[in-house]
Amino acid sequence: MWMFTFLISTVLLHFAEQSTYCPIKADIVLLIDSSGSVGKSNFQKQIDFVKDFVNRFSIGSTKNQFSVVTFATAVNNEFWLNKYMNKQGLVNALKNITYIEGYTNTHLALDFVRQNSFLSANGGRPNFGKIVIILTDGKSNNQSATKKAAGDLHLLRAQVISVGIGSGTDILELEKIASDKQYVVHVENFDALKTIETKIQYVACQQTSVSDTLQGTDLHSSCKIDFWIWILVGFGSCLILGLMFKLCWFTNLNFSTEERNKRKVSSTWNKEKMTTNRPTKTRKELDF
Ligand SMILES: *[C@@H]1O[C@H](CO)[C@@H](O)[C@H](O)[C@H]1NC(C)=O
Numbered sequence: 001m002w003m004f005t006f007l008i009s010t011v012l013l014h015f016a017e018q019s020t021y022c023p024i025k026a027d028i029v030l031l032i033d034s035s036g037s038v039g040k041s042n043f044q045k046q047i048d049f050v051k052d053f054v055n056r057f058s059i060g061s062t063k064n065q066f067s068v069v070t071f072a073t074a075v076n077n078e079f080w081l082n083k084y085m086n087k088q089g090l091v092n093a094l095k096n097i098t099y100i101e102g103y104t105n106t107h108l109a110l111d112f113v114r115q116n117s118f119l120s121a122n123g124g125r126p127n128f129g130k131i132v133i134i135l136t137d138g139k140s141n142n143q144s145a146t147k148k149a150a151g152d153l154h155l156l157r158a159q160v161i162s163v164g165i166g167s168g169t170d171i172l173e174l175e176k177i178a179s180d181k182q183y184v185v186h187v188e189n190f191d192a193l194k195t196i197e198t199k200i201q202y203v204a205c206q207q208t209s210v211s212d213t214l215q216g217t218d219l220h221s222s223c224k225i226d227f228w229i230w231i232l233v234g235f236g237s238c239l240i241l242g243l244m245f246k247l248c249w250f251t252n253l254n255f256s257t258e259e260r261n262k263r264k265v266s267s268t269w270n271k272e273k274m275t276t277n278r279p280t281k282t283r284k285e286l287d288f
């Protein structure tokens, strides 16, 4: 029975964590395709998507920071990472972004971000994770230059997520832009952008945890660490649930009424308390 409670609470906590907030912090640059093929109303859908996406994060100089860059023939920096430290300001700035039209010079956009967006002068924070999310509806106008620019950007240890929208995208190119094949997201049309917000947030959170806590070590070991954290959290919540329903073996051991009556001074309780408190602490330390 305790095993069952433990499993249930672990699973529930994990899902609650994923769906409600992103516990870690990063510098996030959103690159938005403003080329002629997108069209004005679809461009607006991208902006709406960015607005909803940003709303899912906490914002501030010690939390997440966002920068938005639009690109077509040329690159247009809308605002740097350190420009908005609250959601209202950021959302207002998003309303102001205008559609450019022109070619899809993705390589210029990637080069721009690599050379400028993460500089300390522009709000970049060296010890935080770097994430680039690029939204595009088609092939770039210079695929070899795009491939090279993407490779250069990856050297910054920026985690790049590429989002292809519609049938005109080139999956192979999206895979080259992304820092890992699993960070390619494809949606059928601009309306479907809404449906992938959670997925992108999840990927973004996963990536921040990699660069934040392990600075470049591979995903595999980060998953292992994640696994043990959840085991510990599971034990913590099991204790709480166990206290309520007397389900866990270790709560039964120490807190059943019969047992308690027998023990006048429960020194084991203190010992138990210290060990079972550990999971919660570990989790907190990781969050901040
Ligand atoms: C929006 O654009 C107007 C006109 O260019 C400008 O006065 C205003 O400050 C801008 N607002 C934001 C939040 O950038």
Ligand SMILES: *[C@@H]1O[C@H](CO)[C@@H](O)[C@H](O)[C@H]1NC(C)=O
Binding pocket: 141, 142, 144, 145
């Ligand atoms: C693509 O970009 C590279 C490097 O900037 C340049 O040498 C090449 O001429 C470009 N190709 C086209 C078709 O524009």
